[in-house]
Amino acid sequence: MGYIKSISGPIVKVQLTGEAVSLFELSYVGDSGLIGEVIDINTDEAVVQVYEDTEGLKLKEPVAFTGSMLEATLGPGLLGNIFDGIQRPLPVIGERIIKGEKHFPLDRERLWHFKPTVKEGEQIKKGTVLGFVEEGSFQHKIISDVEGTAEYVAPEGKYTVEDTVVKLPDVEIKLHTRHPVRIPRAFKNRLPLDIPMVTGQRVIDFLFPIAKGGTASIPGGFGTGKTILQQTLAKWSDADIIVYIGCGERGNEMTEVLEEFPQLKDPRTGRNLIERTVLIANTSDMPVSAREASIYLGITIAEYYRDMGYHVALMADSTSRWAEAMREISARLNQLPVEEGFPADLSAKIASIYERAGYVETLSGDRGSLTIIGAVSPPGGDFSEPVTRHTRRFTSVFWALDRELASARFYPAVNYMLSYSSYTDTVKQWWENLDPEWSSLRQWMVSVLQEDDRLQRIVKLLGIQALPEEQKLTVETAYLIKEIFLQQNAFDPVDAYSPPEKQIMIARLLKMIYQQWEKALKEKGIPVSVLKEQPVIREVVQSKYQKTDYTKLIKKVSEVYQNLIVSYGE
Known part of the structure; x- marks a missing residue:
C-alpha cells in the first residue's frame, strides 16, 4: 500500500507504506482506483504511470498494488471486438468511459x-x-x-x-487465460522468413515484398495515405487474423475505422471482415500513457493467435504518437532528454516492439507468424527524425510514402526510389516457383525506374524533347510502369486487389512492350511518340480495371507492333 505524494499529469509519485513493490506492477490509484503501472522505484517511493485521466486526484489518496503485472485477457470472444488501450471493451462501456471502472474484456x-x-x-x-x-x-x-x-x-x-x-x-x-503484455509469449523455434505475405498491392508484393513474420514501417507526412494503406493491407492481405491498433490517432480517423470495418466484406470468405479482426482504439484525446499499453496489448493478442498456428498481421497506426507519449512522460519524470527531447531508451523501446515479430514453431508444434507493420508520422515528412530513423533500423521493409505523389493523387504513394525490402532474396524461391522469370522481370522494372529517375531531372528542366530517342524510350516505358503497375485504385472492384499471377502477367506485358518499342526504334527508327500513340496502348492502360486475359493481350500487342515494324515507311 501507499498514498499519493505528488501528481504531474499521468505521473503519480507514491509514498510506500507497506511491502516492497516490483517494477511494472499493476496498481490502483486514488479513491477511484485508476489503473496504473509502476515505472520507477526508489527506497520508499514508487512512480506510477496512470493509464486514465488523473483530473480530480488528490494528495494522500490511497494507492493499492496488485502484485501482478498489466495483463491481457486472452480467450474466445476477442475476434470482432473493440478495446481501448488497457483492454476495456468499448461496445460494453458505451459512449463515455467512467474513470476507474473495471470491465472484464470478454x-x-x-x-x-x-x-x-x-x-x-x-x-x-x-x-x-x-x-x-x-x-x-x-x-x-x-x-x-x-x-x-x-x-x-x-x-x-x-x-x-x-x-x-x-x-x-x-x-x-x-x-480464458491471462498473460503479461510486456513479456513475449514463448515458442519453440524461429523459422526462416521465406513465405511472402501477399497483400494484392503490386508495388509492395512485386517490388518491396514483406515476408510472413516480417516487419515493415510506413513513414509518411500528413495526408500521404498511411491509414488508407494500412486499412487496404488489413482487408486484402492473406493473413488469417488482423490486429489493428489506432495509437494516438485523430478521433475522426478512428471513428471511420470503427464504422467501416464492421461493414467491410472479407474478400476471401464473403463474411464480415470484423470477424477476423481485433480493433484497439486509443485516440489522441485519451491519456497519453495508455498509448504504450495499447501497442503491447495488441502484440500480446496477436501472439496468442500466432500460437494457435495462424498467420497474424498487426497494424500499428501510428508509433510516432506512442513515441511522443514517451517523450511527455520522460519530461515529467525529469529524465535527461536526448535527440529532439525523446528519452534515451527510445531505440530500445522501438526494438522491443518489432523484435516480437517472427515466423515460429509454436509450443504445440504448429507453425504461425506475427507480421508487424507500423506507420510512422515524421513531422514535416522528415525521414531523418529520431522515430523514423530508429524504426528503420529495426524493420526490414521501408515503404516510404511521398507527399508529391499523394498530391498528384497517385496511390499508393510509395516512393519507389526511397523504399526497400530486405526480404526480396528470401521470398525469391516462392515467386520463382510461381514464375521462373520473376527475378528478371523485377530487376528490369527497377532498372527502368532508376534510369527514369535520373532522366527526370533533365525532363523537368528542358522537357522530354531534349532527350535522344533511346532515353525517351526509357522515360515513356517508366510512365507506363507507373501508370499501369505502380498506381492502384483501392476503391475499384477489380484493381483493388491484384493476385500474384496477375502481377506477373502485367510485368510481362510491360517488358514485352518495351522490347517491341526498342526493336522498332533500332530496326526502323520509329519515333517513340509514334509507338506510344498506338490505340492498343490505351487498351493496355485500361486492362487492369477489367478481367483481362493477359495471354491474349500480350499476343495482340506483339502482333500490332510486328505489323507496324513491317509496314512503317512503306
Missing part, C-alpha cells in the same frame, strides 16, 4: 462449444492443445501454459470463459 455470459482433445490422467505439458472452440470461422485452440496431470477434463459441451475445462493438481484451466 463476455462472461456467452456460451462456447468446447471439444476436449485430452483425457483424465493424461500428462499435460506447456503447449498441449486441451481442446477446441469454434470462434466464427476459426478453430480457437485452448492451449495449456502450465504442466501437470489432468485430474478432470470437462466433457464436450457449452461453457462460459469462466468455466473450468481442465483441472491439474495445482491449477484450474479455464477457457
